[in-house]
Amino acid sequence: xxxxxxxxxxxxxxxxxxxxQQNRLSHALLFLGSExxxxxxLAIAFAQYIVCEKRxxxxxxxxxxxxxAPQTTNAEPQSLTDACGVCxxxxxxxxxxxxxxxxxxxxxxxxxxxKPVSTDYITEWREFFLQYPYGNAYDWLQFIGAENKxxxxxxxxxxxxxxxxxxxxFESQYKILIMWMPEYLGNEGNKLLKLxxxxxxxxxxxxxxxxxxxxLPTIVSRTQLVKIPLLETSxxxxxxxxKANTPEVQARQIASICEGNYREALQLLQHAExxxxxxxxxxxxxxxxxxxxxxxxxxxxxxxxxxxKQKQFLRYFNHLLEQAIRTRIIxxxxxxxxxxxxxxxxxxxxxxxxxxxxxxxxxxxxxATYYIERNANAKLLFHxxxxxxxxxxANKSVVEMx
Numbered sequence: 001x002x003x004x005x006x007x008x009x010x011x012x013x014x015x016x017x018x019x020x021q022q023n024r025l026s027h028a029l030l031f032l033g034s035e036x037x038x039x040x041x042l043a044i045a046f047a048q049y050i051v052c053e054k055r056x057x058x059x060x061x062x063x064x065x066x067x068x069a070p071q072t073t074n075a076e077p078q079s080l081t082d083a084c085g086v087c088x089x090x091x092x093x094x095x096x097x098x099x100x101x102x103x104x105x106x107x108x109x110x111x112x113x114x115k116p117v118s119t120d121y122i123t124e125w126r127e128f129f130l131q132y133p134y135g136n137a138y139d140w141l142q143f144i145g146a147e148n149k150x151x152x153x154x155x156x157x158x159x160x161x162x163x164x165x166x167x168x169x170f171e172s173q174y175k176i177l178i179m180w181m182p183e184y185l186g187n188e189g190n191k192l193l194k195l196x197x198x199x200x201x202x203x204x205x206x207x208x209x210x211x212x213x214x215x216l217p218t219i220v221s222r223t224q225l226v227k228i229p230l231l232e233t234s235x236x237x238x239x240x241x242x243k244a245n246t247p248e249v250q251a252r253q254i255a256s257i258c259e260g261n262y263r264e265a266l267q268l269l270q271h272a273e274x275x276x277x278x279x280x281x282x283x284x285x286x287x288x289x290x291x292x293x294x295x296x297x298x299x300x301x302x303x304x305x306x307x308x309k310q311k312q313f314l315r316y317f318n319h320l321l322e323q324a325i326r327t328r329i330i331x332x333x334x335x336x337x338x339x340x341x342x343x344x345x346x347x348x349x350x351x352x353x354x355x356x357x358x359x360x361x362x363x364x365x366x367x368a369t370y371y372i373e374r375n376a377n378a379k380l381l382f383h384x385x386x387x388x389x390x391x392x393x394a395n396k397s398v399v400e401m402x
Contacts, residue, residue, distance in 0.1 A: 001094055001133070002048060002083045006041045007243075007262055008235030012228060016046050017081050020055075026224035028196050028205040032212055033228025035136045036261030042228060043178050043206045044129070045083070047101045048093035050204065051172040052083040089172060096126040099170040102177045104161060106137060106151030106184040108144065115156040134263040136210075137181050153179070155188035162195055165203055176204045183214035196222045230260025240265060257319040268312055276316040277345060284352070287390050295386050303378040310372050310382075314365045321358045321365075324349040353393045360392050 003013045019025045033039030049055060083090050092098040103125060107116040118125070121144055128135065128143045135143075141151045161177060169175045182189070196205055196219065207223060209215055237255035239262060240246040246254070246269060258265040279302070286294035302310060324346040353361065368385050372378070 001041060001045050002085045002090070003042075003045045004082055006038055006045050007239045008231045009038055009042060009228065012042060012226065013045075014081075015226070016042070017049070020050065025204070027199050027203065028223040029207070030212075030215075030220065030223035030225050031206060031208045031228055032225060033208075033210065034230055034261065035210055036134055036258070036263035036265070037228045037230050038134060038262065039210075039228040040129070040178075040180055040208050041133045043180075043208045044093070044096075044101075047098075047176045047178060047204075047206065048083040048090055050174055050176065051089045051093060051098060051100060052080070053087040053089045054084040055080045096129060098172070100172040100175050102161070102164055102175070104153060104157060104177060104179040106141065106153055106181055107157075108141070108146045108149045108151055115154060117154065117157045117160045119160070134266065136263060137184070139263075151184055153182070153185040153189070155191065158185075158188050158191040161192060165195060166200055169202070174202045174204060175200070176206065178206045178208060180208045182207045182209050182216075182219065183211055185216065185219075187216070189216045189219055193218055193222065231262055233260065236260065236262055236265050240269065244269060257316060259315075264312075264315065267308055268315075276313050277320075279313060280317055280320070281345075283386070287386055288352075288393070295383075299379055299382045299386065302382055307372055307375075307378075310378060311369050314369050314372075318362055318365050320346055320349060321362050325355055325358055328355060357392050361389060364388050364392070 003017075006013070031039045031043050033042075083093070085094070089098060093101060096103070103122070104118045105121075105125060107118055107121050109116050110120065124144050128140055132139055132143075137151065141149070161179075165175055165177060167175075179185075199205070205223070207215070207219070212220060233255045236258060237248075237251045240251035240254060241248060244251075244266065250269075254265050254268045258268060282294075283298050283302075286298045302313065305313070327346055328350060349358070364385060368381055371381055
């Protein structure tokens with residue numbers, strides 16, 4: 001995909017283009033960005049930009065991007081700031097079939113005893129990215145039927161990478177490896193150290209990660225860090241309107257909740273019919289008024305929703321609490337941009353709990369989301385959370401949520 005198809009991140013796009021135009025590209029880059037920030041999409045767009053034939057015409061094929069002094073040439077300086085999208089290299093890149101752009105990602109054995117490599121799943125990988133360019137590792141592993149199996153980037157995969165990158169390029173001047181989620185690379189990743197440190201000529205590694213602390217330090221130390229920030233709320237809103245055909249009011253509401261995570265925005269849109277506010281009202285009334293029987297029924301109901309919906313519900317509650325806190329600090333002006341039903345609900349939340357209590361609840365909701373992502377037992381988690389919320393707001397329990 002070209003840069004123009006990647007949501008937002010204009011500063012990062014300019015930075016990447018400048019590195020190429022000024023011939024100061026590192027042989028190994030670490031794109032570090034949270035889920036839904038578009039780090040993988042940026043990496044693939046960057047790879048397309050590098051191999052684009054209009055950006056790198058035949059006359060400049062001997063010029064390096066990696067800091068060596070370029071050869072003297074009569075060609076005019078390149079000013080193209082995006083891949084053209086129409087040359088043969090771009091068309092292949094957009095379909096993820098360019099022979100000089102290689103991919104590595106977590107995989108699972110297809111049968112017992114297998115030593116899987118990424119190319120075993122290349123057809124599924126192309127289909128997955130084209131459908132879910134902002135998907136996460138969980139989405140990918142479910143897409144290939146992993147269920148509860150752990151994905152890995154294996155020692156056999158590392159050997160395959162070394163072999164591929166030591167071959168001559170087929171069509172482009174450059175060979176590019178995009179490794180998605182190097183967090184799944186264990187100590188076998190040390191097999192790649194020499195290749196990363198002393199790569200073949202015109203070879204570029206792009207590692208795309210979410211959590212730097214889970215990557216082998218010996219690999220991180222050999223890369224140039226490119227931090228990918230969360231998306232701006234306005235960029236998410238615009239993408240929902242233009243790419244997902246979302247009505248403006250709904251797009252604005254979802255963008256304000258998803259906190260710069262476009263994957264989360266799409267998840268919220270997919271489940272937009274879910275009445276989170278009614279579910280929250282039932283929970284708070286069960287906690288503060290109707291008692292244990294209602295609590296048990298509510299916990300049983302939410303336990304059946306599944307992990308993604310549970311996370312979205314907690315995120316929605318967090319959003320309302322944050323709106324309530326902003327209303328206290330900024331005043332009623334912020335409510336002009338909120339739906340009427342949210343405005344009424346946040347007012348009740350402000351009667352229910354003060355700022356310190358609201359902040360304590362937010363911390364508990366964040367912790368619960370963390371444990372849901374790690375497959376915690378839903379009934380036990382929401383039972384414990386119900387008790388914690390009761391103790392946080394018990395001294396204001398006289399306010400019923402209508």
